[in-house]
Amino acid sequence: MAETTFYNLVENLETYLEYQRDEGVQRLEVDRAVLTALAKEPEAVPVPPGELAGVEAAPIPSEFKSLEEITAHVSACRNCPLCQTRTNTVPGEGNADAPDIMFIGEGPGADEDAQGRPFVGKAGQLLTKMIDAMGYSREEVFIANVVKCRPPNNRTPLPEEMEACLPYLWQQVGLIKPRVIVGLGATAIKGLLGKTAGITRLRGTWQEYGGIRLMPTFHPSYLLRDPSKKKEVWQDLQLVLKELGKEPPPRKK
Numbered sequence: 256m257a258e259t260t261f262y263n264l265v266e267n268l269e270t271y272l273e274y275q276r277d278e279g280v281q282r283l284e285v286d287r288a289v290l291t292a293l294a295k296e297p298e299a300v301p302v303p304p305g306e307l308a309g310v311e312a313a314p315i316p317s318e319f320k321s322l323e324e325i326t327a328h329v330s331a332c333r334n335c336p337l338c339q340t341r342t343n344t345v346p347g348e349g350n351a352d353a354p355d356i357m358f359i360g361e362g363p364g365a366d367e368d369a370q371g372r373p374f375v376g377k378a379g380q381l382l383t384k385m386i387d388a389m390g391y392s393r394e395e396v397f398i399a400n401v402v403k404c405r406p407p408n409n410r411t412p413l414p415e416e417m418e419a420c421l422p423y424l425w426q427q428v429g430l431i432k433p434r435v436i437v438g439l440g441a442t443a444i445k446g447l448l449g450k451t452a453g454i455t456r457l458r459g460t461w462q463e464y465g466g467i468r469l470m471p472t473f474h475p476s477y478l479l480r481d482p483s484k485k486k487e488v489w490q491d492l493q494l495v496l497k498e499l500g501k502e503p504p505p506r507k508k
């Protein structure tokens with residue numbers, strides 16, 4: 256069973272409400288006790304400061320020459336409060352030589368923080384299956400996140416943390432030059448595109464990041480909590496394959 260934290264719960268609820276709104280639902284009955292419990296939770300879960308107090312910020316160079324330079328800079332980066340609680344930085348990995356696809360999620364979780372590698376926990380295993388179903392291996396695509404350090408308690412990265420970290424991703428995309436980007440989940444899409452429209456509205460529609468076509472879809476961790484959405488994700492990934500001029504391989508038995 257997937258781990259559920261308060262932050263997972265809120266993200267799930269947000270996506271569910273967006274879905275209902277997009278389906279035309281205008282009124283919902285909510286138990287007052289639920290609202291009271293949600294309102295109290297921030298006191299119970301410590302949220303780190305969203306400001307740079309005590310953190311030594313340094314400018315991120317505007318022109319890295321290589322991915323190795325970015326990785327080295329990220330490993331010493333103290334540009335946002337996430338540096339205070341990380342074990343390892345997670346810059347990303349995979350085929351950096353103009354791969355067909357670059358997958359971008361919101362940030363590392365506990366397993367990724369421990370190993371310094373992106374998408375290696377349960378959600379990562381599901382992403383690996385999705386990549387496999389498209390006819391690729393993990394080594395043939397590039398996998399990265401908007402923030403390179405784990406937010407405590409797997410909470411959603413704050414807007415200022417994403418803003419501080421995005422110059423790395425922007426330059427990674429510029430050096431890697433993927434043909435297509437797949438944006439995973441509501442938070443990554445908000446960070447990348449700055450759009451207020453929800454993921455249920457944007458998924459399945461082509462967007463653009465750095466001059467590269469970007470397909471938003473649900474995050475694999477959301478699929479672990481709601482497997483019924485796998486069908487919609489597969490539709491989005493098929494659009495990506497079509498854009499690349501490829502067919503999905505025959506299903507393994």
Ligand code: SF4
Nearest residue numbers: 332335338403404420
């Ligand atoms: S999340 Fe990004 S900006 Fe913040 S400390 Fe880590 S590498 Fe630096």
